[in-house]
Amino acid sequence: MTDVRADATAPPDRTAVTGRRRRGRRGRGEQPMVPDASFQSYYGRPVLKKPTWEARDIAGYLFLGGLAGASSVLAAGAQLTNRPGLARGAKTGALVGISGSLFALVHDLGRPARFLYMLRMVKPTSPMSIGTWLLMAYGPAAGAAAVSEWTGVMPRAGRAAALAAGVVGPAVAAYTAPLMANTAVPAWHGGHRELPFVFVGSAAAAAGGLGMVTAPVSEAGPARRAAVLGAALEVAAAKRMARGMGLAAEPLHTGRGGSLMKAAEILTVAGAVAGGVLGRRSRTAAVLGGLASLAGSACTRFGVFHAGVQSAEDPKYTVRPQRERLRDQ
Structure with missing residues (x-):
């Protein structure tokens, strides 16, 4: 025409x-x-390929690994300050946590051989490679400490293993944050500066919560302090992270991820108040506060996971920030 x-x-x-x-x-x-x-879309394909991981595997791996690492730090401190009840509970929690974390990781990978394959080389620039070797160093130490604690076999070696696990524990609690941030997923990469502090604070709150549940009130002072300080660090870092992420922070406030993050803040603060303040004299308050801290930490990991998936599914979280950066140039 x-x-x-x-x-x-x-x-x-x-x-x-x-x-x-x-x-x-x-x-x-x-x-x-x-x-x-x-x-x-890009010729019918998504702008970003959303993560195909199962939430129970990867978010569970994040939560349990953080709990294990922070529990080992608490166990080492309890051992040095002669708090046997707190030390036993923390060592047990570290072993259970790292075992569950490794199981979730291997389940996600599909077969154990894939995990072992990652040990063939060391890549200092790869958070996954460094994390794999951290787990290989940490797992046996945490296991030996817990087994010796429960069986009484080789107590000196068990105490040395507990101290070794306590040294590696902070790295185990923190490395998963760079692992998640080292992706193109907007809600993970956008918070790469603050996410390690969120995860470390969350891990400390969880370990403190476990200590309040398992230890006598008279020995649980370090656990209460860990729960309070961890909660303060997690909440402050999460708010700072959300403010600095711009549009990519939206999934942290909406949808399933947003609901979990709100629940995490409520539970974490409630656990710190109930366990850290009321739990000084009341065993019931200590247990309830500890359970709330554990649940809050789990909600944080699952909330961050689901927020990342949501941000990868919607192309606006990828395209619009790129367009704004080009406009500002």
Whole structure:
């Protein structure tokens, strides 16, 4: 079909450029009226491939690994300050936590051989490679400490293993944050500066909660302090992270991820107050506060996981920030 006009002398329509007419020679003031592109896919494919991990595997791996690492730090401190009840509970929690974390990781990988394959080389720039070797160093130490504690076999070696696990524990609690942030998923990568502090605070709160549940009130002072300080660090870092992420922080406040993050904050603060304050004299308050701290830590890991999946599914969290960065240049 051709554009034939009844009035051949009429000028053709020009809708691509509007605005003020040319000024001088250079035609300044002309404004293109092309609407902003709305990207929903790339030739029928998603802009980002969303994570295919199961929440129970990866979020469980994050939570249990953090609990294990922080519990070993608490166990080492309890051992050095002669708190046998707290030390026993923390050592047991560390072994159960790291065992569950490794099981969840291997279940996600599909078969144990894939985990062992990652040990064939060391890549200092890969959080997964470093994390794998951390687990290999930490797991036997945490296991030996717990087994010696319960059986009484080789007590000196068990105490040394507990101290070794306590040294490696902080790295075990923290390395999963760079692992998640070292991806293109907007809600994970956008918080790469604060996410390690969120995870470490969450791990400390969980370990403190476990200590309040398992230890006598008279020995649980370090656990109460860990729960309070961990809660303060987690909540403060999470709020700072959300403020600095811009649009990518939206999934942390909406949908399943947002609901879990809200529950995490409520439970973590409640656990710190109930366990850290009321739990000084009341065993019941200590147990309830400890359980709330554990549940809050788990909600944090699952909330961050689901927020990341949501941000990968919606292309606006990828395209719009890139467009804004180009506009600012």
